[in-house]
Amino acid sequence: MAEQPAGPILDGLGITLNLDDGDLVASAMVVAKVIREDGQATLLIEDSEGMTWLDQYGLIAAASDLIREPRFEREGDD
Template sequence: MSEQRIGPILDGLGASIELDDGDLVASALVIAKVVDSNGEVSLALSTSKGLSWIDQNGLVMSARQILDQRHIGLKEDGE
């Protein structure tokens, strides 16, 4: 196993983020589904420097709330 820079990988997957002029990304937590050569699936995490476990949990919980709201919005749109 070797450590790889996540930027090119995310670029290859077409990942992007919407930012307004002057916005600054202060920290990041990347959650990735990884499939190995045998087809086994695992979860990988990558964090920016200095991101504490408390901050990681906050980002995950905040993202979960946003995803839950999107899911609710999709149900309402489809009704």
């Protein structure tokens, strides 16, 4: 398995960030469903430099809560 830059892959999937002028992305984590050559599905988790397992857990927990019970209307939701 070879490491590949995530940018072109995420761009190809149409993933964008809705940021205002002056916003700073402090860290990031990518959770991806990957289909292996043999057809097997697997989960891939990669994160930015310096992120700890606790940071990962916090991002996943917060995202899970927002997906289950949005506290605000997300752009594109009708």
